[in-house]
Amino acid sequence: MNSNNKQDFKSMMDTVTTLYQKHPFDQDTLRVWFAKLEKYDFNVVTKAFDKHVDSSKFMPTVFDILQFCREKPIEFVQLQAPKLSKQQNHEYSHEVLKFMAEQDNNKPKDMKAWAKRIIANPKNYPAISLKFAKDAVNAK
Numbered sequence: 631m632n633s634n635n636k637q638d639f640k641s642m643m644d645t646v647t648t649l650y651q652k653h654p655f656d657q658d659t660l661r662v663w664f665a666k667l668e669k670y671d672f673n674v675v676t677k678a679f680d681k682h683v684d685s686s687k688f689m690p691t692v693f694d695i696l697q698f699c700r701e702k703p704i705e706f707v708q709l710q711a712p713k714l715s716k717q718q719n720h721e722y723s724h725e726v727l728k729f730m731a732e733q734d735n736n737k738p739k740d741m742k743a744w745a746k747r748i749i750a751n752p753k754n755y756p757a758i759s760l761k762f763a764k765d766a767v768n769a770k
Contacts, residue, residue, distance in 0.1 A: 631664070635672045639664055646679060650689040666692045670699045742766055 631639065640660055647654050655663070667675050678698030682690045714722065740746075745763035748755045755763075 631668045631670065631672045631675060636664065638672065639667075639675070642676065642679060646683070646690070649683060652689055663692055667695060667699065674699050 643660060643663065644654050670678075675695065678695045679690070681698045682694055686694070745766040748759050748763035749767065752760050
């Protein structure tokens with residue numbers, strides 16, 4: 631903030647005191663607040679007050695506002711998509727299809743094997759699982 635922001639800062643502080651039903655700050659208190667916050671951009675300070683008002687029912691302290699001003703925004707970095715040639719893409723898709731075929735061959739042929747495992751070890755499963763397993767085995 632700079633000296634051009636002093637009037638806007640005072641106006642913002644008056645608004646904050648009104649929101650929290652407090653008496654407006656005297657000139658010395660405003661100077662202290664301004665001195666503590668002047669190293670931050672006015673927009674950062676304004677957003678800090680907004681965050682505090684949105685998250686607390688208590689009048690902010692200088693420390694509360696400083697904490698919000700110090701927060702770093704989360705920056706996301708977009709990763710580049712991998713560049714594959716047609717040949718590499720074909721090889722990769724062939725590997726995926728091969729893997730899926732192997733997984734399909736590894737499936738148990740007994741579709742009720744899961745139910746038999748639960749019935750064999752009822753203490754390892756919740757009662758609802760045991761009920762459904764018994765229902766599945768008895769179903770035709």
